[in-house]
Every structure is written in structure tokens, then in C-alpha cells.
Amino acid sequence: MSSSQTGLLAALALSLLATGCPQATNDPAATPSTSSKAAEAGTLVVYCGRGEALVGPLFKEFEQETGISVSVRYGKTAALASQLLSEGAESPADVIFAQDSGYLGALAKQGFLAPLPKELLDKVDPRFRGEHWIGTSGRARVLVVSANVPDADLPASLKDLADPKWKGKLGWAPGNSSFQAHVSYLRHTWGEEETKAWLEAVQKNEPKVYPKNSPQVTAAIAGEIQLGWVNHYYLHRKGPNPGARNYSFKSAKDAGNVLMVAGLGIRAKSSNTSNARRLLEFLVRKSSQEYFARETFEYPTVPGIPTHTQVPALETLGLADVDQAHLADVGPTLKLLRELGLQ
Amino acid sequence: MRAPPRWLAALALVCVALPLLPALGLALGAAAPPPPLFFGQGPPSWRQLLQSPDGSPGPLLQSMLLALCVASIAIPTGTTLAWLAQRATYRGARLLGLLSLLPLAIPSYILAGTLRQALGPGGAIGSRLGWGTFQGFWPAVLVLSLTTAPYVQLLVAAALRRCGREEEEAARSLGATPWRAFRATVLPRLRPALAFSLLLVQLYVISDFGAVSVLDCRVLTWRLYQAVESARLDIALMISSGVMVLTLPLLLVARQVLGPPQAPGTANPCPPERSALHPAAIGAGLALQLGVVTLGAVIPLVTLLAWIADGLSRGLPFASLTKPLGETLALASLGALATVVLAFGPAWVSARSPGRLPRWLERAVYLTGGFPGILLAFGLMLLALHGARGAGEPAAYAWLLGSGILLLLGYAIRFLGEAFASLRGGAELLDPRLEEAAASLGASPGARFVRVIAPQLSPAIVVAFVLAFAAIVKELPVTLLLGGPLGVQPLSFRVYDRYNEALLHDAGLAGIFVVAISLLALALSVRSLRTA
Numbered sequence: 001m002s003s004s005q006t007g008l009l010a011a012l013a014l015s016l017l018a019t020g021c022p023q024a025t026n027d028p029a030a031t032p033s034t035s036s037k038a039a040e041a042g043t044l045v046v047y048c049g050r051g052e053a054l055v056g057p058l059f060k061e062f063e064q065e066t067g068i069s070v071s072v073r074y075g076k077t078a079a080l081a082s083q084l085l086s087e088g089a090e091s092p093a094d095v096i097f098a099q100d101s102g103y104l105g106a107l108a109k110q111g112f113l114a115p116l117p118k119e120l121l122d123k124v125d126p127r128f129r130g131e132h133w134i135g136t137s138g139r140a141r142v143l144v145v146s147a148n149v150p151d152a153d154l155p156a157s158l159k160d161l162a163d164p165k166w167k168g169k170l171g172w173a174p175g176n177s178s179f180q181a182h183v184s185y186l187r188h189t190w191g192e193e194e195t196k197a198w199l200e201a202v203q204k205n206e207p208k209v210y211p212k213n214s215p216q217v218t219a220a221i222a223g224e225i226q227l228g229w230v231n232h233y234y235l236h237r238k239g240p241n242p243g244a245r246n247y248s249f250k251s252a253k254d255a256g257n258v259l260m261v262a263g264l265g266i267r268a269k270s271s272n273t274s275n276a277r278r279l280l281e282f283l284v285r286k287s288s289q290e291y292f293a294r295e296t297f298e299y300p301t302v303p304g305i306p307t308h309t310q311v312p313a314l315e316t317l318g319l320a321d322v323d324q325a326h327l328a329d330v331g332p333t334l335k336l337l338r339e340l341g342l343q
Numbered sequence: 344m345r346a347p348p349r350w351l352a353a354l355a356l357v358c359v360a361l362p363l364l365p366a367l368g369l370a371l372g373a374a375a376p377p378p379p380l381f382f383g384q385g386p387p388s389w390r391q392l393l394q395s396p397d398g399s400p401g402p403l404l405q406s407m408l409l410a411l412c413v414a415s416i417a418i419p420t421g422t423t424l425a426w427l428a429q430r431a432t433y434r435g436a437r438l439l440g441l442l443s444l445l446p447l448a449i450p451s452y453i454l455a456g457t458l459r460q461a462l463g464p465g466g467a468i469g470s471r472l473g474w475g476t477f478q479g480f481w482p483a484v485l486v487l488s489l490t491t492a493p494y495v496q497l498l499v500a501a502a503l504r505r506c507g508r509e510e511e512e513a514a515r516s517l518g519a520t521p522w523r524a525f526r527a528t529v530l531p532r533l534r535p536a537l538a539f540s541l542l543l544v545q546l547y548v549i550s551d552f553g554a555v556s557v558l559d560c561r562v563l564t565w566r567l568y569q570a571v572e573s574a575r576l577d578i579a580l581m582i583s584s585g586v587m588v589l590t591l592p593l594l595l596v597a598r599q600v601l602g603p604p605q606a607p608g609t610a611n612p613c614p615p616e617r618s619a620l621h622p623a624a625i626g627a628g629l630a631l632q633l634g635v636v637t638l639g640a641v642i643p644l645v646t647l648l649a650w651i652a653d654g655l656s657r658g659l660p661f662a663s664l665t666k667p668l669g670e671t672l673a674l675a676s677l678g679a680l681a682t683v684v685l686a687f688g689p690a691w692v693s694a695r696s697p698g699r700l701p702r703w704l705e706r707a708v709y710l711t712g713g714f715p716g717i718l719l720a721f722g723l724m725l726l727a728l729h730g731a732r733g734a735g736e737p738a739a740y741a742w743l744l745g746s747g748i749l750l751l752l753g754y755a756i757r758f759l760g761e762a763f764a765s766l767r768g769g770a771e772l773l774d775p776r777l778e779e780a781a782a783s784l785g786a787s788p789g790a791r792f793v794r795v796i797a798p799q800l801s802p803a804i805v806v807a808f809v810l811a812f813a814a815i816v817k818e819l820p821v822t823l824l825l826g827g828p829l830g831v832q833p834l835s836f837r838v839y840d841r842y843n844e845a846l847l848h849d850a851g852l853a854g855i856f857v858v859a860i861s862l863l864a865l866a867l868s869v870r871s872l873r874t875a
Contacts (some may be wrong), residue, residue: 053840238845239657239848341399
């Protein structure tokens with residue numbers, strides 16, 4: 001190696017040393033420290049189980065508007081929730097933003113979340129909140145249907161996926177948390193035995209296993225599968241004419257028609273609650289709720305905010321009555337899925 | 344050969360003891376488990392690792408088979424690629440040899456995701472061939488072989504380059520056939536590189552998560568992520584001991600392969616002559632090179648570009664890349680620097696010490712390489728947490744995370760093996776006669792290092808830095824877990840985030856940048872190796 005190259009490398013490394021990691025070195029406000037210090041500096045630490053693509057712009061808007069510097073740690077909801085448990089009192093987190101509100105229920109049960117004031121709770125549809133958490137947006141569990149399947153052939157109920165006529169034509173993602181939450185709900189509404197029998201029957205149809213939802217949507221568009229068991233919004237992200245369609249089951253209150261709610265809670269031991277509450281209030285105000293409808297194609301949880309024009313209205317989905325706590329009862333579900341070789 | 348000073352040996356031991364930190368953290372975490380988030384998953388059992396509930400081989404066996412299959416494909420492939428690039432005479436051999444390093448720049452999750460789409464049913468190629476779904480064990484073997492073969496090619500090429508033609512020519516002049524001369528003079532020189540390759544490939548496969556998760560191949564790491572994500576430290580610990588069970592025998596095998604110490608390399612080897620090949624061999628060589636380049640680089644890159652083009656044609660908005668780009672460059676530079684610094688002591692001592700110390704060092708370093716990223720990051724975090732609590736300074740936990748110290752340490756430990764292999768290889772091939780000459784002319788140890796050793800070692804240092812740099816650009820789990828508290832969201836995070844959300848146009852754009860940056864780094868290393 002010539003000496004000029006050595007120089008180049010050294011210069012590169014040094015320049016990056018000087019400019020790199022602004023949050024780590026130059027900007028103490030963004031460094032998560034103890035909550036009390038954070039409050040003085042006007043910061044907020046969020047553990048976020050939702051994607052940056054979805055909620056990043058909202059955090060940015062909140063920062064610009066309030067001057068509060070938000071440090072967001074993204075990850076899978078379950079991993080972040082379990083981390084919160086490990087960290088206990090030492091956790092730098094002020095707020096947890098969960099992809100599935102069931103986790104918020106579980107954390108609240110363990111005493112990790114602070115109760116929320118009534119005026120904040122009252123802003124949200126009572127179906128989509130607890131005493132310690134509020135829902136911000138919802139996504140519907142649907143089937144994504146490949147273009148070559150006529151409407152008349154579609155199953156009337158989730159149970160019909162066990163029909164042998166779907167052999168080799170289905171997709172699902174047993175490792176996905178929405179799948180697991182949905183099966184948890186099925187266990188509570190159908191009972192353990194029936195849920196197990198249904199899963200076994202669907203297994204006989206040899207569904208293609210996907211690591212998560214979005215590849216199923218891609219697969220349905222490509223014709224790799226005819227039906228995929230997914231959340232509704234992945235399809236809408238594909239643009240106006242994606243080459244597949246979403247389907248909610250025809251029979252009213254079918255166990256397949258479930259709305260899953262994402263939401264937030266405030267860590268009980270956080271001493272930064274006023275900033276934390278400002279974030280919660282920000283996320284359920286009209287403009288943020290409209291953001292969820294417009295940008296992420298989700299269902300707003302605050303009554304009176306319309307959904308996206310491409311998305312069917314909430315009332316037309318024939319939603320089942322769901323206790324969000326049942327969606328979080330994932331432990332026995334994982335055990336069941338393991339027994340069936342799905343985990 | 345001069346043995347390194349005692350203090351350096353001690354330092355090397357401290358450096359390789361660092362990888363024990365995450366293990367300690369996990370043990371502390373398991374000793375004081377957090378309250379479970381959910382109940383009813385049942386206790387962990389070893390049977391689950393050996394056999395799946397449906398009777399198929401369990402994750403432990405799957406990991407073992409995967410590592411074996413990948414190694415038996417990647418090592419011959421990589422070695423042949425290295426030889427073709429350097430010694431074959433046909434037109435394009437050298438260029439294709441460079442191109443066959445391209446998969447090195449592509450993270451396994453991108454390679455797996457793009458190949459899955461292109462080769463699966465409904466994909467541009469899969470639909471024409473009428474293949475079944477591209478997922479599970481054999482696709483994972485293909486993807487991981489493509490990912491690891493360039494590592495083998497690089498390591499073997501570096502060793503080939505130090506083999507002068509003198510010995511080979513001497514053997515030929517004594518009547519040996521070309522193959523026999525190669526076997527007698529070159530192959531023994533390649534043995535350390537091959538042994539390193541075997542280890543790196545096996546450890547890469549055992550600890551990889553990207554490819555196996557995208558392709559749904561249920562190996563140990565696949566199960567491990569589930570355990571960590573559902574807060575089951577007990578299961579995570581059981582699986583990590585499974586990882587160790589896989590790693591330890593490898594180290595014993597490596598000892599056999601390594602054999603007795605090698606004769607020192609030549610100081611200024613004459614470049615060997617290229618060999619004329621039989622037309623059939625040329626055909627086979629070309630087919631291998633073209634196959635690797637097509638599957639490992641052309642199809643993935645074209646697929647990424649197709650994702651971008653699809654986004655453009657649909658008029659979807661692209662997210663700005665300024666911040667992730669800057670963060671990737673900063674993290675990878677700092678992380679690679681930390682890795683080289685951490686690996687230097689052990690590599691030097693291992694190459695130059697007599698006795699058993701080098702072997703222990705090696706084993707410790709490679710054991711580290713088998714530590715999956717998620718486990719390493721989780722272990723370091725638990726160690727910081729329990730350490731801070733134990734020391735009565737709970738606030739230190741947030742500081743360690745927030746300052747980035749844990750993140751850089753995580754990178755350095757994660758990629759210690761990569762940097763070590765290159766540095767040690769370089770240190771082993773130093774010509775002791777030059778040092779002795781310098782010493783006899785009265786040069787001080789410092790002067791000897793700067794004027795004699797450093798110039799000879801610099802290609803190895805650059806390669807070590809570049810391998811670590813490229814690895815960090817592509818790395819995800821450590822970045823996600825330990826970089827999260829800094830609020831950093833580099834390119835790899837962008838790919839992960841957007842792929843998860845099915846925003847393939849954004850994922851494709853960030854993916855192209857990941858590949859481009861890794862490529863630039865690689866080009867720099869290839870140039871430095873050439874000028875050396």
C-alpha cells in the first residue's frame with residue numbers, strides 16, 4: 001500500500017471521528033440519560049415497536065413543534081417490552097409505542113405503565129384503549145387475494161381456510177406477531193381444542209410459510225399463492241393498482257375480522273410524564289390521526305376521522321367484538337404453535 | 344523469530360477475554376430473570392433443539408447440516424475462484440475474478456430476499472423455470488455459499504500472492520507435473536488460509552440470521568431470535584449453549600488442519616506465471632465464475648434496481664438517505680477501527696509466540712465468531728445493566744448505552760475473527776530476516792516496527808479494516824439493539840425497516856447504497872493488495 005493510501009484512510013477515519021455520531025458526542029440532549037435529567041433538557045425517550053417508515057415523520061413533526069428532542073429506539077414490540085422488563089427502574093424509556101396494544105395490557109398488568117388521565121383516554125374510541133394505554137391506529141386482519149381468484153370462490157369465514165379446496169394455495173406467517181395475536185384471540189373465542197383442530201386442518205392444506213406479512217402480499221401479486229392471511233395495509237402501499245385485493249370475511253362478526261390496535265403507554269417510573277403526555281396527546285389529535293389514515297392507510301382510533309379513500313370504512317368490515325387483552329395472551333399460543341411444528 | 348514482549352501477550356489475553364463479557368452478561372441476566380411478560384410457554388428442553396415437534400430434525404441438527412453443506416461448497420468454490428483469478432490465462436479470468444468478490448458487498452438478507460423473489464415462483468426467473476417456492480434448507484445453502492465463497496477467495500488469494508514462483512519452478516525443473524508442483528510447494532502455503540476459511544465459513548453460517556430468516560430455514564439462530572423476542576432468557580441461554588456445542592468441535596478440527604507452523608514466506612516473491620489451461624478446464628472455470636457472478640451479484644442487483652424502478656413508475660415518494668448514509672459511514676469507520684485495534688494484539692501474539700498460547704488465542708477468537716449478533720448485543724446490554732446495578736451506579740447503564748461505547752465494543756467483538764484472520768495471516772508471513780538485518784544495523788524496536796514491519800503488514804491491516812468496515816455496513820442485530828439508544832438509524836436499518844413494511848422501493852435504494860459502500864471499501868482493499 002502506498003503512503004498516500006494510508007493517509008487517505010487515516011483522513012477518512014479522522015474526519016468521521018470528528019463528525020460522526022452527532023447524537024453520541026455533540027448533542028447531549030439526544031442521549032438517553034436518567035429520566036429526571038431528560039426532563040430538564042426537554043427530551044423524551046421512546047421505545048418504538050412500529051416501523052420508522054410509518055411513525056418517523058410524526059416524531060419529527062412533534063420535535064419541530066414542541067422543541068422536545070425525541071430519541072427513538074426501534075425494534076420488535078415483544079423485544080422492546082421484554083427489555084423494559086429487564087431494565088426495570090434503570091430503563092431510560094419514557095414511552096413505549098407498541099405495534100400490538102396487547103403488549104401494553106401485559107405491561108400494565110405487571111405495573112410497568114402509569115394510569116392515564118381521563119381527558120386523554122376519552123379522546124379515543126373506548127374499544128381501542130385501556131386504563132394505562134391509548135390506541136393510535138388500527139389495522140384489519142384480512143385475506144390478500146390474488147387477481148385470478150373470483151369473488152364467488154372466496155371463503156365466507158376464516159374457518160373455511162381449512163377446506164381442502166385451498167390445498168397448496170394458501171400463505172401464512174406463523175412467526176409474525178399479528179398472526180400470533182390473532183390465534184390468541186381465536187383460542188379465547190373458539191376455545192383451545194377447536195383452535196388447535198382448525199390449525200391442524202389448515203396445515204393439511206400445506207400453506208406456504210412466510211417470515212412475515214409483506215412477502216405474502218408480494219406472493220399474492222405474483223400468483224405464488226391465492227390467499228394470504230395478512231394485515232390490510234401492506235397492499236395499499238403498493239400503489240393504486242397493486243394486482244391483488246383485500247378481503248374481509250362475509251359472515252358478520254366473523255372471528256377472522258379482527259382489528260389490531262397499535263398504541264402507547266407511559267412507563268410508571270418515568271419522571272418525564274409531562275413530555276410523555278404531550279406526545280400521547282399529539283398522536284391522537286386530528287392532524288396525526290389524519291396522518292395515519294392518509295400515509296399508513298390505517299384506521300384512526302379517534303371517532304370522526306375518515307379513513308383513506310382506498311380503504312373500506314371500519315363499519316363495513318363486520319368486525320368481531322375483541323377484547324384487546326386476549327390478543328396479548330400470546331404465551332399459550334406460542335406453546336400451541338410449537339406443538340404443531342409451526343414455531 | 345522474535346517472541347513478542349510479555350506485556351503484549353498479556354494485552355492479547357485481555358483482548359480475547361473481552362468476548363467473554365457478553366457470556367457473563369447473559370449468565371447474570373439468567374440468574375436474575377425479569378418477570379415473564381407472558382405465561383404458559385413451558386420450560387426449555389434440549390429435546391426441542393434436537394427434534395422438532397413434527398418429528399423433523401431440530402434446529403441444532405439443521406444448523407450443523409447447513410454449516411457442513413455450505414463449507415463443502417464454499418471452500419472448493421472460493422479456492423478455485425482465487426486460483427482462476429490469479430493464475431488462469433483465458434481472457435476475462437482476472438476481471439471475472441474481481442466480479443466474483445461482489446457478493447462480499449451484499450448482506451445475506453438482501454441476497455436471500457432478492458434471490459427468493461427472482462428464483463421463486465412468479466419471479467422473473469423462477470416463473471420461467473416453473474420452480475417451487477425458493478425457501479428452506481437448500482436455498483439457504485445456496486445463499487450462504489454465495490455469501491461466504493468470496494471470503495474464502497480473498498483469504499486464499501492473499502496466501503497465493505505470497506507464494507513466489509521460485510519454489511514451484513524448482514519443483515518443475517526437477518520433473519514434477521504442474522499439479523504435483525502445486526501440491527508440493529503452493530498448497531502447504533495455502534493451508535493456514537484454508538483452515539481460516541473453514542472456520543470463518545462455519546462460524547458465519549452458525550451465526551447468520553439474515554439469510555435463514557428470509558428463507559425460513561429453522562436453524563438455531565432462527566429459534567434464538569424468537570426466544571429473545573419473547574423475553575425467554577432461559578431458552579436463549581440453552582440455544583447459545585447449543586451454538587457452543589457446534590463451535591467447539593470446529594476448533595478441534597481446525598487444530599488438525601492448521602498443523603505445524605509454516606516456513607516463512609518470501610520477502611519479495613516474483614509473481615508466478617499464469618498457466619495455460621485445457622479448453623475444457625477453461626469452460627469449467629468460466630462457467631463457475633459466471634455462475635457465481637450471476638447468482639451472487641447480477642440477479643440481486645438487478646432485483647434491487649427493479650424495486651427502485653417499480654417505485655419510480657408508481658410515483659411513490661423516496662425517503663431521504665442523507666442521515667442514514669452519514670451514520671453508516673461514521674459507524675463503520677469507528678467500528679472497524681475498534682475492531683482492528685482489538686484484533687491486533689491477539690493476531691500479533693498468535694503469529695509470533697512459541698508454545699501453546701497462540702492456539703488458545705485462536706480458539707478464543709474463533710469462539711467469538713460463533714456468537715450470534717443478537718446474543719452478543721443482548722449479553723453486553725445485560726452486563727452493563729447488572730454491572731451498573733452491582734456497582735451502585737445505575738445511571739452508568741444509560742451512559743454506557745448512550746455514549747456508543749457498548750455499540751463499538753459490540754462491533755469489535757462481533758468481527759474480531761474477520762480482522763484477526765487477516766492480521767495474523769499478514770504477521771505470519773513477515774520475513775524475519777529483514778527484521779534481523781534491521782536489528783543488526785542497530786535499529787530500535789520502534790524503528791523496526793515503523794520501517795520494516797508496518798510496511799509489510801499494511802496490506803493485512805487494510806484488509807482487516809476493510810473486512811470489518813464492510814461487515815459493519817451490512818450488520819443489523821448489534822446495530823439495532825445497541826445503536827438504538829443512540830438514535831442511529833444507518834442504511835442497514837433503513838433496508839430492514841422498509842423491507843418489513845413492504846416499501847421495497849425505499850429498501851432497494853438503501854440496499855443499493857449498502858452494496859455501493861461495501862464495494863468501494865473492497866475496491867480499496869484489492870488495490871492495496873495489488874500495490875503491495
